[in-house]
Each structure stands twice: as structure tokens, then as C-alpha cells.
Amino acid sequence: MTGNSITSRSNQTMQLPCDYDGHCMVCKQNPPNIEISPCRTCATPWHILCLPVPPTTFFDWDCPDCCQSQQNNHAPPLTENLISAIQAIQSDISLTEVEKAIKRQKLVGGSSKPHLDNNKSNGMLDIFDGTLNCSFCMQLLERPITTPCGHNFCLRCFEKWIGKGKHVCAKCRSTIPSKIASHPRINSQLAIAIRLAKLARSEGIRESIDIATKNAPCFMHNDDRPNTAFTTERAKKAGKANACCGKIFVTIPSDHFGPILAENDPIRNRGVVVGDTWSDRMECRQWGAHFPHVAGIAGQSNHGSQSVALSGGYIDDEDHGEWFLYTGSGGRDLSGNKRINKQHSFDQTFDYMNQALRISCLKGYPVRVVRSHKEKCSFYAPEVGVRYDGIYRIEKCWRKNGIHGHKVCRYLFVRCDNEPAPWTSDLYGDRPRPLPKIKELKDAIDITERKGVPSWDYDEEKGCWLWKKPPPKSKKKATIVNSVDGTIIRDFKPKTKKVSLKLKARILKEFGCNICRKVLVLPLTTPCAHNFCKTCLEDAFSGQSYTKKRIYENGRTLRSLKNIIRCPSCSNDIADFLQNPQVNREMMDVIESLQRQTEQMDGNSEELSDDNAA
């Protein structure tokens, strides 16, 4: 037979159908039609000579995939079930972290006791029965990609498959949307589920609970959001204020370097763990992972950089998960409101935030990294929201000619976290690894490398990453927490007051009376477009005699005498207007609405200061 070269072991384990071109994925041959039979359930063609158990009839049989799904009734859905079951446990507020860990262990291991006998697993959802193996390499999924049809493949295998021009699922032949084919996202929940299952199987329950509790990340929802600092009328209408900052939940100062530990998390007492995901940058900020809500780099040019965000704002970025190349800030013309300009229009230099990153590189500081779903060209970005991916170190930085021709600052980030990355099912975090070879370095200028011992480094004895030198001293204030009940009693003060002052200044500038210089009351707008309070204008001309003027036109007297009144701002004649002056109602409404806003702001800030005083 054509599959003779395949060993009997492979024949038993590899159960693959024919691919889109009719090639058997087991023997790699193109078998004649007579050797091919379609499955009656999924219609997938199979090379019958490569099946471990050939069908008794050619036309009325179920392929191994469909048999399996009928027996287990959870072939593709298993992944979904497992994930949704884990999510349900995670979101159950009635459970403690330890209880959650026990439940998770039961779920993936099938028993509250560790079952070390692999062959006798009676797990409700046992992932080691092959259902979570990659259909290509037949190994447990590594960096799993889940297709819309619900089938899972290792990232590397999937890339190879797509690289061959195959745009259908290797398992069920469903079309893979081009968006997913070109930019697949790692199913990090599945990766974590596999990790938890591995732990539950290979370790005793105690250690499993310890590690799983520590490692179990969660999605933090908007419900967790406290009172927002400031919302505009417009934002309130939309249901969510733009750039409202909210309270900071953790007790670190904004220039805190390194992981956010349980001791800085009085609310949950667990710290920020790898995989924690928030719906947007504002929420991410509230948990201290990355403070700036727009800027990608957090830091100070004379102190160092504490964190960066990968959001796909710069096309030069290159993401390989455990390491990535980051582009500095600046060089884009964002004048006006062009927040969207991705083009570089001038050179970047090592100043401001770029210098902050360079200091972190030279000192070997730990830099927190968050990835946003907006990072479109990365396998490692989350599907939704913003995710904390752990600690990285900047090993080198340099300048190069960017894609748009102007010079950009470049940084090589390499992961060095004690917790595994969200996309792997590895049980442990990073070990020191050799630096990747960077092609662009040969044309780079201003190359900066660390000379001395890094502040954050791997300790061989303890087997973990830690501060080898004391972390840099903070220059900022941290939040203050009530030691009795753990509530935050003072946080980064929202600039409400300042904003209300700003708005008041704006109102005065736009809607100030040209006589009394105060905000217009019953505004009159003259034909020459000057604004006055009704009473101010009336007072200005009360008892004054009109200037009389003879009006000529083409040498003839048009009107013998006209009473004229000169506008106090421009001397134009407004006598006609003053005969029957009408209050500018529209303007009045606008002024009233703006004044209401400032009152609200002041009200908010008073409330806040009351809170603070409490």
C-alpha cells in the first residue's frame, strides 16, 4: 500500500483525512478515488488504506473524528466547555481563591484527589485523551490557535499550513477567514486551561492549588470600576466617559518598578498577575499595570521607564511573544486632533520617554508590559481588552531608519517573569535565554547596551527573577489605604477643579460681555456680532443724546437726519438694532448648559474632597 513507509505506531496514532488537494495527510500520497471514502457525518474524504480500522462499508460510516465526538460528545466543544466551566468558577464571587483552585482541579483532573495513574483517568473533561492534541503534530497544543470552526492547532503548525496556501481547516475543511489566516490570535484561555490541567495531573493537589491560585488570571469587568473622576455631559450620554480615570486600586506610586505584589493590592490581596485582562486602558491604569491612558510609555527621562503598552500604534513594531521590538514615541505629527497619524514625519531621538526607556535598558530595570487587542499584527495580543503579560527587560536599544524613512528609536524587550506567559502552557516562567539575532542591528546607529549587572536578574540559587540591586527610589506619592478596613482614602487626585476652572475661563472668553467683562446675562448680539448684557447696553446709552448724522446717497439727501448709536466695541451704528433688541436665546441656552457643567464639576470635586477628608 501507499502508506507502507509509515510505521505501525504512526498508523495507530495519526488519524488524518485527505487535505483540500486530495492528498492523504498520513501517507502524503494522492490516492486514487477508489481508495477514498467520505464520512457520512462530516463528508470529509479519508484515505481508507491509512485508517487504523478500515470501514466495513464505503458509504455509510463515521470517520474517527465523528466517532470520537459521538462517543465523547465533546470533540470540538470540549475546549469551549472547559474554558466556560473555568470562567464560571473564576467569576463565582462566593468562592475563595483556594475553593476556586480546588474546583478547577476537579474540573480538569476529574477528582479532588490527584490521580497520578494516567491510564485510569476518569476526569469529567480529561484533556489528555488526545482531544486537545494538535491535528498536525499530534502533541498537546503549544500556543494554541482555535479556528472559528472550533478546531485547535499549534501556532507553528498552523503557520506552516497557512504558509502552504491552505485556507481551510485541516480537520473539517471549513474555510478559514483570511483575517484569521493572516493574523491568528493565540487562545490564551486554552493555553492556561492546559497549564492548569498539567498541574492538576502532574503535581499533588496542594502544589497545584498553590500554583494555580497564584497563576489563575481573570478578566476584570467594568462592574469593578469605582466612581469615575469626571464625566462630561456628552460622555455621560454615551454611557462611558472619555478618559475618565477612576480610582487607583493598588497602593503603588506611579513610578513603581517591577511586579505589583499582593501587599500593594489591599482589595484582592493578590497583586496583578500575568494574564489579568481589562476592558480598556483606563481600567488597566486603575490596577497600576500601565498608568498613562494614552501614551505607550510610562516613565521619566531622568529616572527610567516602568511600563509600556503594545497597541499597534507603530508599524515598525515586531512581536515574538517572549521578545519583541518596540518603537519609541514621537516623530509623528499629531497636531490638531490627528490622533490617528501613523506616518512618521520627523526623526525620533533619545529624549523624553525614549530616554526613560534607555535608562531602564542601561540599569536593567524590570519593565511591565501590557498588550492591547489593538495590536493587529501579533499572534500574542489578546482578542479583547488589555492584558498584563509580565515583566520584560530592555536588553539593547538603537536607532534605525523606520519604514517611513525617518529615524526611530528601537528597543529589544526580552521577557523575564517568574510566571509563564499567557500564551504558553508551560508550568514555569522564563529562564535566562540567549538574545535573538536582530537583523536590523547591522544598519543601526546609537546602539546602547547594558554594561554592568542588571538590577533585575535571575537568581540561580533561588531559581527566580528578583531585584539584584535595590529598586530605584520612588519620587511620587502612593495611594494611602485605611489600615483598618483597607479602603483607599486618597488616590491620585482627579483634576476636576482645574478642569472646571478651565471651562469657566472658556465660557468667559467666548461669552463675556464686552462692557462688564462678566459672563453674559440676557445676551444681546449686535448686527456687528458683538455681545453685551442687555442691561449693560441699555445703561451705556440711557440719557445719552443720539449723534445726528445727515445721510447722503449719490449726492442727494436720503434722510435728512438719522439718530445713530455707536457700538461700544466697533463704533458701527446699532441704532436700528436698539430700537427692538432681541435677547439671543440660543446663546443663553449654551451659556446655561456650560454653567451647569461647571457647577457639576465643582460639586463632584467637593464630594471627592469630602471623601478624602473622611
Added chain:
DNA sequence: GGGCCCGCAGGG
């Protein structure tokens, strides 16, 4: 999906 607009925070 891109453009526009409003917004806040933080560095300098």
C-alpha cells in the same frame, strides 16, 4: 473602518 472631536494625565 477611518476621521473627527473631546478628553485627561503627566512630563518638562
Added chain:
DNA sequence: CCCTGCGGGCCC
């Protein structure tokens, strides 16, 4: 106080 920034929502 000014300027910059890898947001976010709405509108087209």
C-alpha cells in the same frame, strides 16, 4: 502652563 500621547466614542 504648554505640549504630547500606541484612547475612546460617535458619525459617516
